[in-house]
Amino acid sequence: MVASKITSSLTDIARQTRASASKLAVLSTADRNRALEEIAAALEAATSEIVEANQADLQAAKANHLAPALYARLKLGESKLQAAIAGVRDVAKLEDPVGASQIKRELDEGLILKRVTCPLGVLGIIFEARPEALIQITSLAIKSGNGVILKGGKEALNSCQTLVEVIHKALVKTKVEPDAVQLLTTREEIAQLLSLDKYIDLIIPRGSNSFVRYVQDNTQIPVLGHADGICHLYVDSAADIDKAVKITVDAKTHYPAACNAIETLLVHRDIAPKFLPTVATVLKEHHVELRGDTATRKIIDCTEATETDWSLEYSDLILAIKIVDDLEAAIAHIDRYGSKHTDAIVTEDSQAADIFQNRVDAAGVYHNCSTRFADGFRYGFGAEVGISTQQMPPRGPVGLEGLVTYKYKLTGNGHIAATYTGENAKSFTHRDL
Structure with missing residues (x-):
């Protein structure tokens, strides 16, 4: 009742x-x-x-x-x-x-x-x-x-x-x-x-x-709408480390509950030894729990990331980290685990940036900026x-x-469709006004 x-x-x-x-x-x-x-x-x-x-x-x-x-x-x-x-x-x-x-x-x-x-x-x-x-x-x-x-x-x-x-x-x-x-x-x-x-x-x-x-x-x-907000940040071998640290910290800690916060950090193998210790120190200062793959744990102190972590939207101060061999591996990871929300690359290599932005299938693909910009207000839509x-x-x-x-609004003056069919059919003009 x-x-x-x-x-x-x-x-x-x-x-x-x-x-x-x-x-x-x-x-x-x-x-x-x-x-x-x-x-x-x-x-x-x-x-x-x-x-x-x-x-x-x-x-x-x-x-x-x-x-x-x-x-x-x-x-x-x-x-x-x-x-x-x-x-x-x-x-x-x-x-x-x-x-x-x-x-x-x-x-x-x-x-x-x-x-x-x-x-x-x-x-x-x-x-x-x-x-x-x-x-x-x-x-x-x-x-x-x-x-x-x-x-x-x-x-x-x-x-x-x-x-x-x-x-x-x-x-x-x-x-x-x-x-x-x-x-x-x-x-x-x-x-x-x-x-x-x-x-x-x-x-x-x-x-x-x-x-x-x-x-x-x-x-x-x-x-x-979207069911998942699993956003990635890929730090390329040609990244500016200071820039990468700044963007990583913002994308994870500015508002971790937001759907445009990053959940996974992908790092090129060549830059990982220099980048990871620096970014880990800053992230821990912001009370971020780090979970890394085996290669990451050889460089920084963090808990072990499992297969499940790559598919999680934490909406919290938790970040999964994975070291990848190259740009192709980063894109492959995003293709497999991403939610097509927003993914970003940090690199000074314009060709790598172009490849990333053209190949990654997401609503937002960013170069050298935080994923936190994925927002209607910030896009100038007033709101979303x-x-x-x-x-x-x-x-x-x-x-x-x-x-x-x-x-579609159509205005005529007694026009009928039969005029345009049959043996003596009249032709349409189809002229844009």
Whole structure:
């Protein structure tokens, strides 16, 4: 009986979201931007209230012994909140992705074809911890003319409820209906949400490997996201050691819980004796646990890495290290164990860099910089709804361009298809305008 009530209620919510989304889709750029500014201002005004709600979540998380990686993602202090608010305003400044004409073509005199971008419809976002993700996703959804149904993890319940309350109060002052942004609060609602393919056009999960795979395996709705964030850094024989140390430390320790932090460090055999002792010293100063293969353990003091370590996303201060014979071996390792998220090479050899960037199959392939740049905000997208490692676009950090589709608009003047078939068929002009 309870499940039936949930289904009915959730269907109603999804229907309301879709109705509000259809109105949002045709609002002007100015109207959608104004809504974003109202949200940013409201979040600023409610900073203390939001931080207080987050503190309640953090206290409960401690009591429930939440994993360190999830706890780090859950924390929403003033600085992280201000960055999220800045992201809302950055999204407002971006070019409107809706209504862009991609094709304008005369098929025949008076018969004009246009391909125009339009919103997807309704997004279903399911995420663990990371309450700031709610802010980022809502801003991108509104800017791209999409409705959004959000389901945060139970560990972030107070934070998410407070954020949505603030957002709804802000939207009342605008032409965007508050029902365009909905929040689900119970675990039971997840399975029901995944079944609403009639109302939801795209599911975006953000969370652990097992969580994302659960979503992918239990819905007929298209899913955008990544299950693993196993990122690699390869230090080539032609690497600048100081540069390599700096990049390694940043990529592992800047925010180890993030999906763009490196989990495996690959080191060319020729540079390993000089590089590894130096980088190990600095990493240990940052409390990083090192796990190395046999060749690595002959050079530095670390625990033994097993076959399992090459496939693990630690999301913690743990780093697996492997010495490889050459660039080809590094690429082969990444091909076997990588998750197609982000992989980087440190080298002063431009040819090696080109080979690496062309051969490694990942959404992000970097040269002489940290993998931590794999982020929608840092790419200038304002924010991101998630990072996709699938082959089909959108790929990598997904911003506004990943939240629109297109439709073909054809205008004629009594034109009929029969005119262009048969013995006396008329020819198309197919002239781009």
